[in-house]
Amino acid sequence: MAEITYREALNAAMCQEMDRDDSVFLLGEEVAEYDGAYKVSRGMLARYGDRRVVDSPISELGFAGLCVGAAMAGLRPICEFMTFNFSILALDQVINSAAKMLYMTNGQIPIPIVFRGPTGAALQLSAQHSQACETYYVHAPGVKLATPATPADAKGLLAAAIRDDDPVAVMEGELLYNVRGEVPDEEYVIPLGVADLKRSGDDVSIITHGKMVHVALQAARTLAREEIEADVLDLRSLRPLDADAILRTVAKTNRVVYLEEGWPYAGVGAQIVSLIQDEAFDDLDSPVLRVTQADVPMPYAKNLEQLAKPGVKAVVEACRKALYTAGTPA
Amino acid sequence: MAEITYREALNAAMCQEMDRDDSVFLLGEEVAEYDGAYKVSRGMLARYGDRRVVDSPISELGFAGLCVGAAMAGLRPICEFMTFNFSILALDQVINSAAKMLYMTNGQIPIPIVFRGPTGAALQLSAQHSQACETYYVHAPGVKLATPATPADAKGLLAAAIRDDDPVAVMEGELLYNVRGEVPDEEYVIPLGVADLKRSGDDVSIITHGKMVHVALQAARTLAREEIEADVLDLRSLRPLDADAILRTVAKTNRVVYLEEGWPYAGVGAQIVSLIQDEAFDDLDSPVLRVTQADVPMPYAKNLEQLAKPGVKAVVEACRKALYTAGTPA
Amino acid sequence: MARANREMGAAVAGIEGPEAANGREPAAAAGLRGFSREELHGLLADMLLYRRFEEKAEEAYAIGRIGGFCHLHIGQEGLAAGAIGPLRGDDLVITAYREHTQAIAKGIAPRAVMAELYGRATGCSGGRGGSMHLFDTTVGFYGGHGIVGGQIPLGAGLAWAIRYRGGDQICICFMGDAAVNQGAFLESLNMSAVWRLPVIYVVENNGYGMGTAFARVSATEMEARSGAYGIPAHTVDGQDVLETYRFFEELAGRVRGGAGPQFVNAITYRFRGHSMSDPVSGTYRSREEVESQVEERDPVAILRERLMEAGLLTRGELEALDAEARAACEDAAEFADASPLPDPATLYDHVYAEINPHGRLFLDGRPGAPTGGRARVDGGGRHG
Amino acid sequence: MARANREMGAAVAGIEGPEAANGREPAAAAGLRGFSREELHGLLADMLLYRRFEEKAEEAYAIGRIGGFCHLHIGQEGLAAGAIGPLRGDDLVITAYREHTQAIAKGIAPRAVMAELYGRATGCSGGRGGSMHLFDTTVGFYGGHGIVGGQIPLGAGLAWAIRYRGGDQICICFMGDAAVNQGAFLESLNMSAVWRLPVIYVVENNGYGMGTAFARVSATEMEARSGAYGIPAHTVDGQDVLETYRFFEELAGRVRGGAGPQFVNAITYRFRGHSMSDPVSGTYRSREEVESQVEERDPVAILRERLMEAGLLTRGELEALDAEARAACEDAAEFADASPLPDPATLYDHVYAEINPHGRLFLDGRPGAPTGGRARVDGGGRHG
Numbered sequence A, B: 001m002a003e004i005t006y007r008e009a010l011n012a013a014m015c016q017e018m019d020r021d022d023s024v025f026l027l028g029e030e031v032a033e034y035d036g037a038y039k040v041s042r043g044m045l046a047r048y049g050d051r052r053v054v055d056s057p058i059s060e061l062g063f064a065g066l067c068v069g070a071a072m073a074g075l076r077p078i079c080e081f082m083t084f085n086f087s088i089l090a091l092d093q094v095i096n097s098a099a100k101m102l103y104m105t106n107g108q109i110p111i112p113i114v115f116r117g118p119t120g121a122a123l124q125l126s127a128q129h130s131q132a133c134e135t136y137y138v139h140a141p142g143v144k145l146a147t148p149a150t151p152a153d154a155k156g157l158l159a160a161a162i163r164d165d166d167p168v169a170v171m172e173g174e175l176l177y178n179v180r181g182e183v184p185d186e187e188y189v190i191p192l193g194v195a196d197l198k199r200s201g202d203d204v205s206i207i208t209h210g211k212m213v214h215v216a217l218q219a220a221r222t223l224a225r226e227e228i229e230a231d232v233l234d235l236r237s238l239r240p241l242d243a244d245a246i247l248r249t250v251a252k253t254n255r256v257v258y259l260e261e262g263w264p265y266a267g268v269g270a271q272i273v274s275l276i277q278d279e280a281f282d283d284l285d286s287p288v289l290r291v292t293q294a295d296v297p298m299p300y301a302k303n304l305e306q307l308a309k310p311g312v313k314a315v316v317e318a319c320r321k322a323l324y325t326a327g328t329p330a
Numbered sequence C, D: 001m002a003r004a005n006r007e008m009g010a011a012v013a014g015i016e017g018p019e020a021a022n023g024r025e026p027a028a029a030a031g032l033r034g035f036s037r038e039e040l041h042g043l044l045a046d047m048l049l050y051r052r053f054e055e056k057a058e059e060a061y062a063i064g065r066i067g068g069f070c071h072l073h074i075g076q077e078g079l080a081a082g083a084i085g086p087l088r089g090d091d092l093v094i095t096a097y098r099e100h101t102q103a104i105a106k107g108i109a110p111r112a113v114m115a116e117l118y119g120r121a122t123g124c125s126g127g128r129g130g131s132m133h134l135f136d137t138t139v140g141f142y143g144g145h146g147i148v149g150g151q152i153p154l155g156a157g158l159a160w161a162i163r164y165r166g167g168d169q170i171c172i173c174f175m176g177d178a179a180v181n182q183g184a185f186l187e188s189l190n191m192s193a194v195w196r197l198p199v200i201y202v203v204e205n206n207g208y209g210m211g212t213a214f215a216r217v218s219a220t221e222m223e224a225r226s227g228a229y230g231i232p233a234h235t236v237d238g239q240d241v242l243e244t245y246r247f248f249e250e251l252a253g254r255v256r257g258g259a260g261p262q263f264v265n266a267i268t269y270r271f272r273g274h275s276m277s278d279p280v281s282g283t284y285r286s287r288e289e290v291e292s293q294v295e296e297r298d299p300v301a302i303l304r305e306r307l308m309e310a311g312l313l314t315r316g317e318l319e320a321l322d323a324e325a326r327a328a329c330e331d332a333a334e335f336a337d338a339s340p341l342p343d344p345a346t347l348y349d350h351v352y353a354e355i356n357p358h359g360r361l362f363l364d365g366r367p368g369a370p371t372g373g374r375a376r377v378d379g380g381g382r383h384g
Ligand SMILES: Cc1ncc(C[n+]2csc(CCOP(=O)(O)OP(=O)(O)O)c2C)c(N)n1
Pocket: B029, B058, B060, B082, B086, B089, C098, C146, C147, C148, C149, C175, C176, C177, C178, C179, C204, C206, C208, C209, C210, C270, C274
């Protein structure tokens, strides 16, 4: 077990799978000669050659579709979007080709593809480059979605995604690439659909995914100073969704905050709220609260950006509110 | 007040607005010479000429973007998608250009555009042609969304959308085009953001939008035979969202079913549940239930399609369940 | 594979060389060179089958047996026979939604196609796809796609996979004339050219995208569209099935040999409305135009007349072939009609190839929806 | 408008005709014909301003005053001066994210551009846009777009609006060489050609899209890309600002006169990394390549040397012009630095131009978010 970065862990997962299966290849903008826009594929061109590590033109719709076509023929493409922001251009191929193909063909044509890249905001990249794209990928059935938060999860979930016979989006975080952590050296796969309790507490549940796990943990540390102990549940994959783990933490604390990076309307959190109130109605002592990006496009200016992003303070306040320690709920 | 079809009402709204404002024009596939794929623009080419009623190539991303560009320069385009299914190809221009433009420009460039066309399933059109697209249009702030269910609403809401200074998606229904109803002959505009109580009852609230309003009303009639009286609230616009009307009906009946045509995960209903449990937690006697399309791509076969669609029976059952008349909740 | 796709036999005596009857080769015979009588009859039989199949579908639609959108290929059969005919069984074909006869040409049985149109469990897509989504990977037919232009990148991807594995198959990717205005066309052709993929892009140029004449949405001729990527453009008369067959036979061989991607502008005409709900003629094209095309440019009639003129087909033979075609379509319809609807219990099958043992994949909480925690590996899965 | 965009004055004596000093026209002077000394100095001053501005931005980025992505135009200034210079004030320009100097060229004050890079309320986009999203409609500068190719349909739309209103303005739509591989390129050029829109598409062909040489993602030369739509292609040396200026002056006139859309392949080179976080050279281009371009193909140096050789610029004059440029940039930076951040209370402003009196537009329920039911008509609204 070595301490490596999240970036290196993703690289390790791709190499692990490319070593065991020749039908896996990596295609995307700048993945080969440039070693990846964020250097996630560093060294892979040298290791696997330009048959399997391929620089594409800036043609998101086209190269995503080409990868889906290759998957139709039985290959297992890893299609890198430089960021998921740009994948909106490719969404037709994701939804209308990748997600619906198996069903339309009555099970004849599985699409074992991975779409991966960073999602959400980094720092001051402004409106068009700072969008969390989860909603666009979970809404349609036929796609799975994983959101690793730590280096170990990055390796294990990406490996699982590559082995999965369905389209899996793996959403990473630009701000996570340098995060370090212990990662198993040996073959490592984390099954999709298993949430991870990243911290245990009895008073309130912070449920979240992806990059926001770190914000949740920081909030939990802050709350601990006030003797409020939070469960921090990292969903790890949004489809399949570990409903049991969600219901377990709700039953334990009876108070829940859902934290996500994206916008509120029809966000992932909305679905989690719907699930909880439907299946654990009597377990709730107060409404499930949500912390999201402000319902505005991401502004560039540092101060506005900070205001727009969901931060530790907002999570702490939401937890307090869930516990009624901030007075009566509005 | 004449009885006309939903299709004619949409046509009347466009003509009403094109008569009063030369900056309004209609562009899309087959809107001119062919009178519209669904004949919504019948006669408009003859009336306004090919400067203002324009057939486009099959280039959804391009013509949506061209319309946004024209709006940047101050025109007020009505951009018709033959169906919203095809607008997934154009989503980048909707989200990254139309929705974010005003914000990125600090208010310099409003985008007074209307995107319109049918959404959701008609009959046996199979997976790629039967998708309800609301989630893709409500998630990002910067766009408004109206979903007229009746001829009168079609005229009033489309007129309001054309006059609005922001991008407004108007989602129609292929199966609604022939629906007839009373529509004011004179200038008629229904403000966005005002839900309409299409039926009044004290026992349970069916909240819904668009085509599903008719399913809800039918379900309400069925329930009435068992002396269950349902409020049927038609949201009419999903952004702005008439939260007050939602909270009113919840306070009245304490039991709610949200009905929508689309898929469940991160659907509109998820957001409505989130809103209700957050703001009317103590008003709820039972969980808000949701009736949606089955979480599968739309199958072609008649029997499977019927199973996949949300229908009267499912709504009736959900209402009974909300009232505990179907036994204890699962 | 269609019936025409058989070994090229010896050429027919009598139309072989300039030494034909009375020293002059008859005009009709000129186009027949290189085909055996058996092959010629095979091609005619194929096209008759396609024609009768579409007529049967039209009938079935009229009485409500077929639903949804249904786009007939009537008038364009020369392309199904002439472009797909010369392919190998392991070559791949992908196309749009006007694909009934193409599916048959590539080898899907008329029964399986008709049953799919009927939405039955015995259909080639199990009744889930319908008219626009016919599939059978065992014969290399990859659909059946409904988003205009959506199949173009997929076709490039199929060709990518061939190249990746070092195979010598090729892929034909069909599209309508209106599809070349989709951005996917640029992106796919460009990548195909850069990576020299073994793919032939074929425009079935019937002159119209629904009600829009190509010239109203393009400032150039079709042939101009592929040069931007350095892909050679070819034009072929799709109503002349023999020219088309020969052309594709030669071109497929070259692509198989490494010639790189090709672009074919195949001139044809749609004899019916865009789909079943559209009139045959209207504001966008006159009745006269359609009538003259039907009169002069019917690919079935052209081959039939040519064979008769050359003395290679008797009226009796023609009637026999046609009766065979009609019988096959009748049989297909009866088969479809007698076939069961898909089992309602299968509603949630094939959404995912792999049902993960943990977590919930379906979020609608409906009875019948597979719930999480249950390890259920679906039959469609090909996990190795 | 940049300073070069002034009335064309009388040509400079001494470089006017073949009767130049000692009967032979000096090589350097040949390229100067048609420009007055004042104009030449104006162009040089413009380019010096652009260069110094970008250097200042580079400095400010290094010390954390500017954040996010920041793409410098250093090496490509000839295009800002030469393509935008000849435009009228009411012509429109739209471009991608490498647009600082283009914004200045079209008439946004360096102060407003720098303040935007600093994310300040006084920036041309109020600090909301940043480096990639500069806008000022009062001078006809329509941004500043970050999705590669996203501005191409928008540019067609601006031109559409011109034509719709019967105006005689034109629109220049810039893009990088990599953007021509986006489907939006096909769709926009095709529509522009069909509708004969008054738009000039200009590729700033610096040879690379990030780390990818154009030849690695295209099987053809850039000039081949517009013929598919019947749009004339032109090539211009963007490092020669005088050639560029003359070329665009002429072409803009023709488009204004109804010549229809045009495509310009402007050859240039990026002297810095793709953005501030990328090295100048690396695996994709050698240090030697960059050095030789900087040495031989610097558009500022080329004009400067040419003017000096022709005796139209003294070292003193050059120093004065450069000092002026530096001072303007220094001033811009000081202005930006002294400017306030946007008011946090404005976070929710300009999401919508029209806050509907009914219903809720914002769903985050945060304190500060405008709630529904409150009629608040935003200043940005232009409701007539
Ligand atoms: C992206 C998209 N836009 C619009 C449609 C609706 N539509 C279906 S077929 C068609 C015309 C296509 O014409 P063409 O490509 O020439 O093929 P043809 O029907 O003539 O075979 C249109 C507009 C669609 N299916 N997909």
